[in-house]
Amino acid sequence: MDIDDHALILHGYWRSGTSFRTRIALNAKGVAYRQVGHDLRIGQQRGADYRAINPQGLVPALEVDGHVLTQSGAIIEWLDERYPDPPLLPQGMIDRATVRAMAMVVACDIHPINNLRVLDRLRDDLNATKDVVKGWIAHWIGEGFATLETMIARHGGRYCFGDRLTVADCHIVPQYYAAERFAVDLSPYPRLCETVLRVRQEPAVAAAHPDRQPDAD
Known part of the structure; x- marks a missing residue:
């Protein structure tokens, strides 16, 4: 099933390293996405609204066509599989x-x-x-x-x-x-x-x- 790029929603925090690495991957793939910020300094990631998206209460989370992907490494690997050009892993x-x-x-x-x-x-x-x-x-x-x-x-x-x-x-x-x-x-x-x-x-x-x-x- 094709995914509407504009349906991608990245939940993160501007200074989060895991959010930062995910943004690099998204940008490298040329994928359009919308960001929703959750201020970690005041615990917004632990609120009920965000835990309904990611029960672990951590950023980032990526909403994709009705699904939620968590853990930056898993998100980046998914991006590399879904959008293989340019690749983020070498061939060998x-x-x-x-x-x-x-x-x-x-x-x-x-x-x-x-x-x-x-x-x-x-x-x-x-x-x-x-x-x-x-x-x-x-x-x-x-x-x-x-x-x-x-x-x-x-x-x-x-x-x-x-x-x-x-x-x-x-x-x-x-x-x-x-x-x-x-x-x-x-x-x-x-x-x-x-x-x-x-x-x-x-x-x-x-x-x-x-x-x-x-x-x-």
Whole structure:
């Protein structure tokens, strides 16, 4: 069944890394979509109206022809299957596995540990100070970026993997934005920095930047 592109509704939050990565994928595919913002700072994602859409109470969620897709990685994979040109995964099996591994360094090993709900637990339940929380964030970004620095040096080209935008870029660019927000020292990762600064000039990536979203401050 064909899907009306204009029926796509992205529920997200302008500064959310998972929403950011999903916007990059949508823009790269040239798909028209409408955004609905949910301010995570005041807990709108936990309201009954949004939980009726996504019971987990997390962003993003993508409404598609009467269905709701959740989890950014699953949404991006669906987009790549539904709109195969341009592809966000390379052709070779090993290359695809490598790109997915690069994305998972962010999606599994950095972002979840630094997610707002985790940081709130540190602050509210464990009484972590501002400096402790900042150190926590920097530590886990540093662990992941050290790995990605090596992977980009091995596999990167114009983009984080090779010379085309991939799922790896969709994940790494938003995580870099978060690192800048939290003033993480990025000097140990010159190849990663050089690549991200180049990739985020691409129109599809630039248009996904948090500051350019309709719900941005």
